[in-house]
Amino acid sequence: MSRNINLKVILIPVHEQQYVFEPFYRGENKKLKIRGLGLGLPFSKMLAKAQKGDLVLKKVMNKGRRLQLL
Secondary structure: OOOEEEEOOOOOHHHHHHHOOOOOOHHHHHHOOOOOEEEHHHHHHHHHHOOOOEEEEEEEOOOOOEEEEE
């Protein structure tokens, strides 16, 4: 069973997508004064893996990116 989670927030630049699951990585969004520590996605991925699943970033044609919980 998998679940799709649509990202309706800031687009993640291509050059940053490989880092989105790194703890404390904030990327360019920190320039937009978005609060946070950069732990939400890494923590979510860790929880998914603890339950024998995974959280991945997938490209959706003409719609940007989608997080998929497997």
